[in-house]
Amino acid sequence: MNITKKLFVQSMAITTAILFLNGINAVIQHFAGHDISLQWYHPITIVLTGILCALPTVLLRNEDQWDRKTFWVRVSVHCLLLYLIVAGAGWLFGWYSDPESFAGVSITFFIVYVFVWLSGHWLDKQDEKKINHALDTIRDNE
Amino acid sequence: MRVRFEQVDAVEKEQALIRAVEKTADILSAMDLLENGSGGITVTRDRSTYFCKLTQIYYIESVDKRTYVCTRGDCYESRDRLYELEEKLGMYYVRISKSMIVNLRKIRNVSAEPGGRMVAELLNGERVIISRSYVKEIKRRLGIQ
Numbered sequence: 236m237n238i239t240k241k242l243f244v245q246s247m248a249i250t251t252a253i254l255f256l257n258g259i260n261a262v263i264q265h266f267a268g269h270d271i272s273l274q275w276y277h278p279i280t281i282v283l284t285g286i287l288c289a290l291p292t293v294l295l296r297n298e299d300q301w302d303r304k305t306f307w308v309r310v311s312v313h314c315l316l317l318y319l320i321v322a323g324a325g326w327l328f329g330w331y332s333d334p335e336s337f338a339g340v341s342i343t344f345f346i347v348y349v350f351v352w353l354s355g356h357w358l359d360k361q362d363e364k365k366i367n368h369a370l371d372t373i374r375d376n377e
Numbered sequence: 378m379r380v381r382f383e384q385v386d387a388v389e390k391e392q393a394l395i396r397a398v399e400k401t402a403d404i405l406s407a408m409d410l411l412e413n414g415s416g417g418i419t420v421t422r423d424r425s426t427y428f429c430k431l432t433q434i435y436y437i438e439s440v441d442k443r444t445y446v447c448t449r450g451d452c453y454e455s456r457d458r459l460y461e462l463e464e465k466l467g468m469y470y471v472r473i474s475k476s477m478i479v480n481l482r483k484i485r486n487v488s489a490e491p492g493g494r495m496v497a498e499l500l501n502g503e504r505v506i507i508s509r510s511y512v513k514e515i516k517r518r519l520g521i522q
Contacts, residue, residue, distance in 0.1 A: 306492055352491065359489035362512060362521075366495075367486050369519035373469065375432070375482045377449070377500050 242289045250285030252351075256343060257281070280328040284321065291316040314348055412467060420446050420453035429453060434470070435499055436479040437462055449501045471518050473497070473507040481518065 264271050291313050331337045393411050417430040433448045444455040469481040485498045493509035
């Protein structure tokens with residue numbers, strides 16, 4: 236996948252994830268008796284944040300050629316950059332008004348980041364099982 | 378044994394089904410011929426030229442614009458580029474990174490690593506990296522949906 240396509244797909248995925256989480260949060264808040272309302276500029280700021288969050292993906296290019304240490308260093312830097320973008324966008328676009336809501340956004344961010352990695356790894360493990368099963372049927376006897 | 382030929386319209390649809398009581402030497406030879414072809418490639422080492430059967434190949438690697446053909450315990454050099462060899466080899470020889478083709482029949486197992494790449498352990502104990510972008514093609518070659 237070329238980098239432009241990758242950035243576009245990432246932008247869409249991140250935007251969808253943020254909208255999904257906001258939707259869940261709105262439902263929870265509603266049933267807890269605290270209805271929330273969006274400002275006119277909130278949806279577009281979510282899309283802009285999604286695009287900005289896709290940019291650090293460039294850091295993860297050619298990940299196949301790294302050793303394990305380089306991989307984890309880059310992933311950590313990637314996570315930190317994303318967090319700074321989300322925190323900065325939240326401050327700029329007024330997503331939170333007090334330390335409590337800022338903490339909520341921060342915790343949600345890290346949960347989503349870890350969840351995305353874990354779910355990706357779980358899918359890779361499914362592929363691993365399927366490939367190993369198929370290899371059993373064609374392997375040479377040596 | 379009766380042999381029946383049925384024409385199909387695409388290479389992907391080609392397959393051979395052998396119904397037999399047991400896997401005799403003749404049947405194993407026929408399977409080997411159908412899966413790997415009858416060929417091999419010409420390789421060199423220490424100024425000597427050898428003929429390497431395709432079934433002996435573990436992997437082929439490109440390093441500094443040179444192409445190395447590796448078997449269980451030896452490595453030879455080939456004049457062909459990786460993409461040229463890719464066209465000559467059978468369906469179980471698949472690209473796993475920009476610089477390597479592996480013989481799927483020589484893989485003991487694969488394990489997924491964080492980040493989407495996989496590590497393949499070969500029958501001789503060597504470990505090679507499968508790039509994330511080539512996993513889809515490996516699945517296709519193995520008939521995995």
